[in-house]
Amino acid sequence: MSEIESTQTQTHQSTASQPSQTTNGESDEQLREAWTDHAFDGDTKLAVDGLDVHYGDDHALKDVSMEIPERSVTALIGPSGCGKSTFLRCLNRMNDRIPSARVDGSVRLDGSELYQEGVDLVELRKRVGMVFQSPNPFPKSIRDNISYGPRKHGDIDTGLIARMIGRSDERQERQLVEQSLRQAALWDEVRDRLDDNALGLSGGQQQRLCIARALATDPEVLLMDEPASALDPIATSKIEELIHELSREYTVVIVTHNMQQAERISDQTAVFLTGGKLVEYGDTEQIFDDPRSQRVDDYISGKFG
Amino acid sequence: MATFGVGSRLGYVDTNPDRSAGLVAAVAAGIPWAVICGGAASELLGFGTVLAIVAGLLTGCLVSAATAFSREDIGSTVPLGALSIVTGLVFLTSVLGPEWVWSLGWEQPASLTAEFVIPIGTLLNAMFAGWAASKAYGGFGARGRHVGAYVLVYLNALSIVAFLFVLVAFTVVRGVPGLLNGAEFGLGVGPATTIELAGFGFTFVWPFSVPFVMNGVALLNDFQGVLPAIVGTIWLVVGAVLFAVPLGIGAAIFLTEYAEQGPFTQAVEIATNGLWSTPSIVFGLFGFAFLIPRFGNSKSLLAGMLTLGFMLLPLVLITSREAMISVPDEYRDASAALGVSKWQTIRSVVLPAALPGVVTGVILGVGRIAGETAPILLTMAGGTFVPGSQTADVIGGFGFVASPPFVTNPELLQATSALPYQLFALITAGVGLGDNVANPDEFRWATALVLLVVVLSFYAVGIATRYYFRRKLSYE
Numbered sequence: 001m002s003e004i005e006s007t008q009t010q011t012h013q014s015t016a017s018q019p020s021q022t023t024n025g026e027s028d029e030q031l032r033e034a035w036t037d038h039a040f041d042g043d044t045k046l047a048v049d050g051l052d053v054h055y056g057d058d059h060a061l062k063d064v065s066m067e068i069p070e071r072s073v074t075a076l077i078g079p080s081g082c083g084k085s086t087f088l089r090c091l092n093r094m095n096d097r098i099p100s101a102r103v104d105g106s107v108r109l110d111g112s113e114l115y116q117e118g119v120d121l122v123e124l125r126k127r128v129g130m131v132f133q134s135p136n137p138f139p140k141s142i143r144d145n146i147s148y149g150p151r152k153h154g155d156i157d158t159g160l161i162a163r164m165i166g167r168s169d170e171r172q173e174r175q176l177v178e179q180s181l182r183q184a185a186l187w188d189e190v191r192d193r194l195d196d197n198a199l200g201l202s203g204g205q206q207q208r209l210c211i212a213r214a215l216a217t218d219p220e221v222l223l224m225d226e227p228a229s230a231l232d233p234i235a236t237s238k239i240e241e242l243i244h245e246l247s248r249e250y251t252v253v254i255v256t257h258n259m260q261q262a263e264r265i266s267d268q269t270a271v272f273l274t275g276g277k278l279v280e281y282g283d284t285e286q287i288f289d290d291p292r293s294q295r296v297d298d299y300i301s302g303k304f305g
Numbered sequence: 306m307a308t309f310g311v312g313s314r315l316g317y318v319d320t321n322p323d324r325s326a327g328l329v330a331a332v333a334a335g336i337p338w339a340v341i342c343g344g345a346a347s348e349l350l351g352f353g354t355v356l357a358i359v360a361g362l363l364t365g366c367l368v369s370a371a372t373a374f375s376r377e378d379i380g381s382t383v384p385l386g387a388l389s390i391v392t393g394l395v396f397l398t399s400v401l402g403p404e405w406v407w408s409l410g411w412e413q414p415a416s417l418t419a420e421f422v423i424p425i426g427t428l429l430n431a432m433f434a435g436w437a438a439s440k441a442y443g444g445f446g447a448r449g450r451h452v453g454a455y456v457l458v459y460l461n462a463l464s465i466v467a468f469l470f471v472l473v474a475f476t477v478v479r480g481v482p483g484l485l486n487g488a489e490f491g492l493g494v495g496p497a498t499t500i501e502l503a504g505f506g507f508t509f510v511w512p513f514s515v516p517f518v519m520n521g522v523a524l525l526n527d528f529q530g531v532l533p534a535i536v537g538t539i540w541l542v543v544g545a546v547l548f549a550v551p552l553g554i555g556a557a558i559f560l561t562e563y564a565e566q567g568p569f570t571q572a573v574e575i576a577t578n579g580l581w582s583t584p585s586i587v588f589g590l591f592g593f594a595f596l597i598p599r600f601g602n603s604k605s606l607l608a609g610m611l612t613l614g615f616m617l618l619p620l621v622l623i624t625s626r627e628a629m630i631s632v633p634d635e636y637r638d639a640s641a642a643l644g645v646s647k648w649q650t651i652r653s654v655v656l657p658a659a660l661p662g663v664v665t666g667v668i669l670g671v672g673r674i675a676g677e678t679a680p681i682l683l684t685m686a687g688g689t690f691v692p693g694s695q696t697a698d699v700i701g702g703f704g705f706v707a708s709p710p711f712v713t714n715p716e717l718l719q720a721t722s723a724l725p726y727q728l729f730a731l732i733t734a735g736v737g738l739g740d741n742v743a744n745p746d747e748f749r750w751a752t753a754l755v756l757l758v759v760v761l762s763f764y765a766v767g768i769a770t771r772y773y774f775r776r777k778l779s780y781e
Contacts, residue, residue, distance in 0.1 A: 094638070122646055125644035139777075139779070153645075197778070199779065
């Protein structure tokens with residue numbers, strides 16, 4: 001644990017390669033430390049330090065440390081089973097929902113630790129929204145899908161009692177639905193059928209609806225787990241444009257299998273390789289044009305993975 | 306058909322047969338032949354039992370072998386075709402005439418009459434012939450077998466509809482005369498109903514009068530009826546559902562969403578399944594020995610409701626649980642990722658998605674409990690005939706008192722009747738019907754018809770509910 005404590009005190013400005021205190025001076029580990037140290041302008045939104053995840057006996061994620069800047073797109077790439085999604089799910093503690101998962105290490109959101117006693121998961125997940133690999137709208141109307149989060153949080157109330165005492169928030173709800181759908185570039189396609197069941201939308205529309213639904217709770221960070229993997233090229237390009245737009249206001253972390261996609265949309269890229277290790281992290285251009293690790297180079301050029 | 310097979314073998318008809326008709330066809334052709342030859346040997350040739358059985362088996366094996374070892378076009382048509390011919394001849398030539406009775410010669414008098422044998426034989430023959438004919442139609446081979454199997458499966462499905470239709474039609478035809486006994490239609494013939502509205506009483510008169518469902522039984526009635534039993538059945542089902550559904554759904558939520566899967570949940574599951582298979586008379590005894598002493602030591606509507614509720618509980622639990630398990634985890638993940646708490650997720654996502662399944666369970670359960678006789682007999686039913694004055698007025702029976710339990714309802718604590726029990730009592734009572742009921746047989750069938758209608762009405766309500774919830778979930 002000494003390493004975690006020591007690295008927690010580092011600032012994100014550290015640039016030089018630092019010999020690790022616990023890795024017995026192995027050159028690989030030292031190099032990895034250097035490769036994953038990424039300097040960026042702007043503020044840190046999420047700081048991950050010494051993150052280890054076990055599923056039962058399976059060590060899925062090994063000692064991952066990285067810092068994610070605010071209002072940018074961070075892509076996580078790597079072969080299947082390398083721990084990208086696991087890492088993503090640690091950022092809003094969705095791994096808590098898997099009984100066999102054990103998470104050690106530290107994740108800080110705006111400087112406050114997520115993995116400690118007394119963290120309000122409801123509050124956390126309001127701030128850190130998530131979009132899943134396959135579109136998963138609720139079997140409700142489009143409107144109800146969008147307003148589901150705010151309603152359950154008590155931000156808007158259109159229930160029977162609220163209507164009876166004249167305190168119904170229907171106007172706010174309408175505004176919120178329109179605003180979220182516009183942000184997700186879906187408004188023009190569904191404005192006339194907000195009361196239709198969301199399952200009647202196409203796959204790409206459903207995924208944008210899921211993004212709109214996540215935006216409706218006004219999050220600060222948006223986590224996306226391969227949001228375009230189940231979609232056709234046209235829907236994919238719409239989602240990519242959307243992600244680009246969103247990065248002006250939100251911090252977006254996206255897992256993707258598609259390296260061209262990562263190259264197109266992200267500001268910085270983190271490469272995970274088999275074994276649950278973060279191998280290289282830096283500006284997207286630098287990662288794709290001039291990777292420092294031979295393995296990353298092989299992976300990106302398609303020789304491995 | 307047999308000619309077709311032979312024609313195919315001799316090359317006159319273009320088909321695509323396999324080398325053999327296969328084991329299934331061989332067995333299927335062998336069994337009826339064994340039965341027929343066994344029967345013929347014992348009845349016509351006067352062989353003893355053992356010899357007849359041996360002769361039957363021998364013929365069966367011979368036919369099987371002939372079916373299996375000849376080419377498919379012969380094997381699957383000739384034995385079954387010949388079977389049809391022989392059976393037809395036997396029936397037509399009155400070898401088995403309408404008077405024919407085969408006494409089995411056992412200690413208990415048991416016999417097969419022509420009334421039973423001829424229709425069954427005809428049906429079976431038709432099935433065999435249809436099977437073989439459809440095989441021939443498909444030109445034998447893989448396609449022929451496919452057509453044959455399709456015809457058999459289709460006949461199965463059809464027979465279910467046919468059984469239901471025959472059952473309902475039989476009950477309706479027998480029950481309608483009793484039901485309409487003394488019924489009148491036309492303006493002003495029915496009973497008057499008064500509705501109090503804002504101090505004014507509006508009275509209107511029903512345009513029909515059906516004494517059988519509007520009367521109880523009384524000495525001076527022109528026409529007797531079963532109104533108390535109808536009302537009793539309806540309240541019974543309503544009470545049992547109100548008791549069992551919330552409990553069952555609650556338990557299902559706990560078991561699927563909260564409890565960790567392990568020995569405890571498995572034990573609950575096994576216990577639930579066991580409870581569902583428990584015979585209803587055991588539930589009745591339980592109600593009789595456990596509930597009745599606690600409700601003033603007399604049979605009562607409430608005791609009946611609770612007993613049937615206990616019976617309904619396991620099925621509601623099982624089906625609700627299945628329905629909740631089949632709700633995709635993605636919904637739960639999506640809801641959790643939006644920062645919605647577990648209970649709210651269950652309430653607004655899991656339960657609505659599971660509701661059609663839950664309703665299906667309730668429908669099945671209601672179908673079972675609405676027709677239960679034994680528990681009602683032990684926990685709730687009064688006399689064989691219930692006067693109209695004993696019709697349970699549950700809603701009007703509620704009263705409020707100052708001391709605990711604050712709400713009283715003497716109607717719930719009174720013995721009443723229900724249709725299945727009424728029917729049972731009518732059938733077993735035998736004597737004593739004459740004075741009150743003009744035609745006991747008509748009365749019974751009419752009761753059965755009303756019971757059927759009441760149960761099917763519950764069924765219809767359930768289906769409509771399920772349809773409503775499904776519509777809400779789907780996009781079509």
